[in-house]
């Protein structure tokens with residue numbers, strides 16, 4: 001599904017004329033349906049890898065070969081902006097602990113917007129049915145559906161994020177520390193969710209600080225140190 005070869009990314013800090021290494025010479029691959037975990041200290045370059053795949057970071061060197069349903073084998077480091085927009089809408093998912101939504105958009109509308117992008121605006125009843133199904137599936141209390149998620153708990157925001165990402169049935173789901181700042185009960189719910197996604201055949205790449213959380217969950221696990229994979 002994904003094969004990364006020699007991926008490097010650094011950042012030029014103009015104000016101090018200095019380069020900061022994000023990640024260096026990263027190589028690994030993920031088979032369809034696998035869950036690969038990345039651990040490592042803060043600042044070791046984990047999120048940089050995910051942002052290169054999602055292409056909010058433009059890789060400097062290396063290849064990110066992704067087996068796209070639409071485009072066939074595609075190097076995400078070289079893909080056009082138009083291709084990336086398509087992949088983000090239909091094939092890739094990105095979930096973090098932060099909610100990326102417009103202000104004054106209800107929880108329901110956030111997920112419906114994703115559903116409409118996937119199913120098209122012509123079939124709104126289908127998109128609405130899917131939205132309700134997803135919100136229930138990911139255990140978001142019905143009393144919260146018409147509220148703005150600004151006031152939601154970390155776990156509620158996360159479940160909403162996952163529902164919005166999963167309604168697109170992404171072929172590859174990127175998880176950027178989804179359990180950060182959650183209590184143990186909420187972490188357990190996330191773990192159950194991930195197990196559920198895995199059983200449904202979703203391919204995943206996830207970053208976790210909590211090694212205990214990863215126990216028995218990953219097919220492969222990598223540790224990052226100072227921008228490099230060890």
Ligand SMILES: Nc1ncnc2c1ncn2[C@@H]1O[C@H](COP(=O)(O)OP(=O)(O)OP(=O)(O)O)[C@@H](O)[C@H]1O
Nearest residue numbers: 011020021022040041042043044045046047048049
């Ligand atoms: N846009 C950017 N501009 C400048 N430096 C950056 C940028 N993004 C990341 N960095 C730097 O790259 C390094 C790796 O950052 P990255 O976010 O990948 O770390 P991380 O392992 O995900 O950390 P954390 O676990 O704290 O989220 C850090 O030193 C960070 O300061």
